[in-house]
Amino acid sequence: MKKIEAIIKPFKLDEAKEALSGIGVQGLTVSEVKGFGRQKGHTELYRGAEYVVDFLPKIKLEIVVEDALAEKVTTSLQAACHTGKIGDGKIFVLPVEDAMRIRTGERGDGAVSNS
Numbered sequence: 001m002k003k004i005e006a007i008i009k010p011f012k013l014d015e016a017k018e019a020l021s022g023i024g025v026q027g028l029t030v031s032e033v034k035g036f037g038r039q040k041g042h043t044e045l046y047r048g049a050e051y052v053v054d055f056l057p058k059i060k061l062e063i064v065v066e067d068a069l070a071e072k073v074t075t076s077l078q079a080a081c082h083t084g085k086i087g088d089g090k091i092f093v094l095p096v097e098d099a100m101r102i103r104t105g106e107r108g109d110g111a112v113s114n115s
Contacts, residue, residue, distance in 0.1 A: 001096040001112060002070040004077070006061040007035065008089040012081040013059050019080035020063065023072050027112075029062040038086050058089065064096055064112045 008016060013030065020028060034055035065073055074091050082088055101111040 001064055001099060001109060002067055003094045003096045004061075004063045004065065004070060004073050005092045005094065006063075006077050006081070006089060007033070007058050007091075008061065008077075008081045009083070009087060010057055010059050012083075012089075015080040016061060016077055019076040020073065023069070023076050025063060025065065025069070025073060027063070031060040031062070033058050033060045037090070056087065064099060066109050066112065 006016070010032075017028070035058055036054060036056055061077070063073060070093055074093060077091055098107060099111040100107050
């Protein structure tokens with residue numbers, strides 16, 4: 001199993017969700033996060049005072065899939081979330097040692113499949 005974590009721009013969430021649904025992924029976790037990379041934040045003006053916004057709002061997607069589906073998930077997310085501008089985000093793929101479905105006690109790939 002693989003856990004795919006994607007940090008994306010907030011306005012790309014619907015497109016990412018549609019892309020994942022299109023390849024058969026039915027479960028994911030979405031978190032609102034803040035961070036920065038090469039963008040390094042930006043400056044804003046509020047009531048005449050300029051201030052630096054270091055951490056930009058992002059969306060973090062977490063998806064656990066069987067090994068065979070991991071490459072399809074990453075390429076689908078990359079295609080759906082690409083704008084060509086700095087700050088598009090990152091995708092991380094991590095190994096998952098085990099998983100357990102709480103309701104049934106099922107373990108392994110069966111715990112992350114859609115049954």
